[in-house]
Amino acid sequence: MNQGDLSGIELTASTIVKCQLDNLYLPGIIALNITFDDCRLRYAHFEGASMVTAKFIKSNLFSSTFANVNLTEALFDGNNMQSVNFSGAILARAKIYNSRLEKVDFANADLLGSNLNVDQYIHLVHDKSNISRFPNGSFSVIDSSQLIKDGSAEHMVSEQFYC
Template identity: 30%
Template sequence: MSSDPDTLSADAQRLLKEDSFENETFSDLDLQGRDLGQKEFYRCTFERCQLQESRWKNTRLEVCVFNGCDLTRIQVNQTALREVRFEGSKLMGVDWTGVSPNPELAFDGCVLRYASFVGQSLRKTPFLRCTAMEANFFDLDLTDADFSGTDLTGSNFRGCTLTRTDFSNAVGAFLDPARNRLKDTRVPVETAVLLAQTLGMRVSGFNTDAAERPGRKKGR
């Protein structure tokens, strides 16, 4: 990334200089590592933008969409997020802990690997068809959230309220009832089997012992 602002496109320069934007679309901009703090965006769309490690401190985004953007390790301390939707975007390693309270987010087809969500209310938040492997979900209210089609392999849920949370079509979800509040939580059969096995039970038809897997020939 060049440090010379004159090498940036006119739209990128304006985005850095001005403080308020409404009903605008920003496409194919390279703003890696740039400071986008202290700004307001209302009904704006970001398309295919390179925003890795950009900084959004004290910025307000309302009714905005990020489509096909790379937001790896963006910094969102004190960022206000209202009806912000991420579609087909990369958000690897983002720490959402410091965002303003009660963010309104939606994720569809995004990469959330290594992300951290801590101490927030994310009620009704959709995490649809995402890759959220090795992500952390700590001390959250995820009531009525939807993880349909999301890969949660290696992710950690701790101290979360999971009332009516939908994991029914998620992959790799492990939910420890001793560490989370579960009520009417929807899970796939594989999650229920994994929990039963960790409690020392053997589930008929789902035995992981290689010697008893279907199709394995027994010795004579």
């Protein structure tokens, strides 16, 4: 599914049926207020989705990607998150409680107002300097060298005039 609307859907395990959504592929979907309760989301792919106020409760998120996903005010409670990719994600005012985080990537993520303590989880983050905005609103150091990929045109021009 690409760019479908799953807003308000509740996916939950029961005593009879397990919620196993391995290899779930939903890039670009709209899923406002979607709930995953006691689900296994191994290798799930949500890149570019809008998942504002999504809830992940007691779920296993192993090697899943939330790259460039809008997770504003999302709730992560009691989850096991291993090798999860939140690069470029908007996690403004997101709450992460009682969760195990291991090898989680927040590169270029916006964590404004979230409860994530980056220093506490620094050993889990690949590179703290790549976080775009910290929970307190401060920004990481931005590498301003070569912001424009120009193929070093300025060197070729100067060589033509001075040769």
